[in-house]
Every structure is written in C-alpha cells, then in structure tokens.
Amino acid sequence: MLTVNAYAATAATDPLAPATIDRRDVGPHDVLIEIKYAGICHSDIHTVRGEWGPASYPLVPGHEIAGIVAEVGSAVTKHAVGERVGVGCMVDSCRECDNCRKGEEQYCIPGNILTYAGIGRDGQVTQGGYSTHIVVTEDFVVKIPEGIPLDAAAPLLCAGITTYSPLRHWGAGPGRHVAVVGLGGLGHMAVKIAHAMGAEVTVLSQSLKKQDDGLRLGADHYYATSDPETFRALAGTFDLIVNTVSAAVDLNAFVSLLALDGALVNVGAPPEPMAINAFSLILRRRSFAGSNIGGIRETQEMLDFCAEHGIGSEIELIGADQINEAWERVLASDVRYRFVIDTATLTPAQA
Missing domain, CATH: 3.90.180.10 (Medium-chain alcohol dehydrogenases, catalytic domain)
Incomplete structure (x- = not known):
C-alpha cells in the first residue's frame, strides 16, 4: 500500500x-x-x-x-x-x-x-x-x-470529453448550426470544440456578460436567454443544441429553437426532473437526448x-x-x- x-x-x-x-x-x-x-x-x-x-x-x-x-x-x-x-x-x-x-x-x-x-x-x-x-x-x-x-x-x-462526444455523435461540422447553452466549465469547451469542428456556433447564455469571452473562444453569435426576443428571433434555427447547464431550464423554449430533425442534447445533469411537451418534438421530428462522457x-x-x-x-x-x-x-x-x-x-x- x-x-x-x-x-x-x-x-x-x-x-x-x-x-x-x-x-x-x-x-x-x-x-x-x-x-x-x-x-x-x-x-x-x-x-x-x-x-x-x-x-x-x-x-x-x-x-x-x-x-x-x-x-x-x-x-x-x-x-x-x-x-x-x-x-x-x-x-x-x-x-x-x-x-x-x-x-x-x-x-x-x-x-x-x-x-x-x-x-x-x-x-x-x-x-x-x-x-x-x-x-x-x-x-x-x-x-x-x-x-x-x-x-x-x-x-x-x-469537461472536454463530455462535450466532444455529443458534438461528434450528432455531427457538428461545416454547414451545421450548433448552439451551446451556458458558458461555464462545460460550455466553454463545447464552444472551442464545435468551432474547431467547423460548425457555426451560437452561445445561449442567461445574460451578455460573457459575450466577449464567448466570441473570443470561437462563437459566431451570442444571445441572452433572459431576453424573450432571443427565442422569437432564433426559432427553428439549430441542428444541434448542447445544454451544459446543471440546473433546470425551460426545455420547451429551447426545443422551439431546433430546425427539422434537430436535437437538443443534455450533458448538464440537474438533480430535479424537467418536463417536455411531446408535441414540440413530434411536429418537426425533433429529438431530446442525453449524453454521458x-x-x-x-x-x-x-x-x-x-x-x-x-x-x-x-x-x-x-x-x-x-x-x-x-x-x-x-x-x-x-x-x-x-x-x-x-x-x-x-x-x-x-x-
């Protein structure tokens, strides 16, 4: 020993x-x-x-x-x-x-x-x-x-593999619109990796206080989710959204941002359950998924x-x-x- x-x-x-x-x-x-x-x-x-x-x-x-x-x-x-x-x-x-x-x-x-x-x-x-x-x-x-x-x-x-794995599995790359929810320990890695993969990257953060960082790390766009206009402006935009937040969020609001066949993938693991409206998935063949390391x-x-x-x-x-x-x-x-x-x-x- x-x-x-x-x-x-x-x-x-x-x-x-x-x-x-x-x-x-x-x-x-x-x-x-x-x-x-x-x-x-x-x-x-x-x-x-x-x-x-x-x-x-x-x-x-x-x-x-x-x-x-x-x-x-x-x-x-x-x-x-x-x-x-x-x-x-x-x-x-x-x-x-x-x-x-x-x-x-x-x-x-x-x-x-x-x-x-x-x-x-x-x-x-x-x-x-x-x-x-x-x-x-x-x-x-x-x-x-x-x-x-x-x-x-x-x-x-x-943090690196937790974000790399879903980005790779769901095909982040050139011509794909990827959003990252949250710019923390996981989120900042997701931005760096998705950018290196060639995707167009958007950060969805509660506020704009980290906007300069997000753009420096490789994001093409940065929006505040506390602004209702964000969800109207970006409706139906993304092929993939990686949610890195370890707290409950309004899943239905984020699902509304997915394009046809888009996927919202949770890597953040809040301790409490979260609800999702099945019709928000059904009507545009969207997916809600999870990914582990x-x-x-x-x-x-x-x-x-x-x-x-x-x-x-x-x-x-x-x-x-x-x-x-x-x-x-x-x-x-x-x-x-x-x-x-x-x-x-x-x-x-x-x-």
Whole structure:
C-alpha cells in the first residue's frame, strides 16, 4: 500500500480538509500516476453533497486528472514511466458487455467503476484526484499529447470529453448550426470544440456578460436567454443544441429553437426532473437526448483532436487551501472557466 496526501470530504455539509488515503499496490496491469493537476467539476460538488444519491465518507473527489507515470506493472504495454497521462470519470468497467466491446465503456451495462464514489473490484470505495497519486489499470489511462499543457489538459478528461462526444455523435461540422447553452466549465469547451469542428456556433447564455469571452473562444453569435426576443428571433434555427447547464431550464423554449430533425442534447445533469411537451418534438421530428462522457478510445481521440487544434481548458490554477472557496465560487458561477488544483500544494493532515 502507498499512503498519499489528499483533500477529502468527511460529510455532505462540512468543508473539505487535508487527509491521507491508501492506494493499492501496483498490480501487473496497473499504472501508478503522480498527479500534477486535478480539475474541479460541478459533479464533485453534487456527489459529495449527496445530491445524486447517498455518498460514503471520507470521500476524495476529482475525476479530471493529469499527471506523470511513476511506475508500471510487470505486464503493462500501453504506458511507460515518465509518460504524460490522464484519468477521467471512470477507472474500470466489466469489459465484456456489448457496450464495452464497442468501446463505449461509459455505458457499461452492469455499470462502470467511477474514479471516485464507486466500488472497485476490491470492494473498496474509489477515491479520486484531489490527491498526489492514483493507481489505475492501464486500459483506463489515456496519453496527454505534448501539445497541451498538463494543467489545461486536466479538465479535458471530463469537461472536454463530455462535450466532444455529443458534438461528434450528432455531427457538428461545416454547414451545421450548433448552439451551446451556458458558458461555464462545460460550455466553454463545447464552444472551442464545435468551432474547431467547423460548425457555426451560437452561445445561449442567461445574460451578455460573457459575450466577449464567448466570441473570443470561437462563437459566431451570442444571445441572452433572459431576453424573450432571443427565442422569437432564433426559432427553428439549430441542428444541434448542447445544454451544459446543471440546473433546470425551460426545455420547451429551447426545443422551439431546433430546425427539422434537430436535437437538443443534455450533458448538464440537474438533480430535479424537467418536463417536455411531446408535441414540440413530434411536429418537426425533433429529438431530446442525453449524453454521458465518452469511452476510452473516444477520450484519446478527443485529446489528440485538442492537441491538433491547440485547444486546452481556460483555467484558474489554485492551491489546495483554496478548494472550499473554489467550490463556493463554482456554485456562484464565478469561475472562468475551470478551477484546477496544483496537487503539489497538498500537505499531510494534521495529527
């Protein structure tokens, strides 16, 4: 066992605090990663605070992990010591179901093993990236190309793949009109990626306060959804709308913006149900869908795409002692656009 420094939640409502956790011994097919940077995702907050179901404590969140391979198991063939690597939202799956065999491990039928708050093959609760090291089976570790700085790469392991996957699946590209709802951690990545894919990109945000940023990041147009005129002017416009907001929105209003055969795809995951009028879908053969991260193969594809197009996340680098403040700022939408923890600042828990 390797004992490492971490930052952990001890209860749903308490601040996170320094902790130590044990990582398993490196097995034949395992990779030990020295974590350099860990992104803060809104999912971390939802999970720790029990908004997506009961959590087990202490819990170390974090599934946007970028680091360097420190050790490999005797049978590892995919990675080598010194390699720049990443780990995203899952660290294993059954590998045998139809979806896993198709490279869609995120849709593993028995259920994949989450990077944190999951149950590993050893029966223990998995602990995430707010820590200095992690041990992961080689098949769930991806290579981070040299063209992306490690700190800006960390959020790509969730925010990047969460938006890349639906954009690719629903055919974002030249001649396609794509809208992104919300310009936050997910939304800003969706804008960058959709623009690089060649789509005409529109941001639909509650206000115009981030308009300059949106246009700088690659949007062609920017509208405020608080203005009713937006929905009149853009009715029937978009082939694809990616909703990145983790709060309830008026789905019917956004569906009205879809063209014939258009799709509204949710990647934001609000804890409460949302209603949709079936006729708003039926009358123009529109679709309302959801999308989860991406499989390991697609995640590697996304990283290679981002390196080719010079895409990284817009980040604010913080020390471990700023994590709790950062969480509050995430809840207040006060981040442009992703907090990333410098894990070198993780210190041992006080005795």
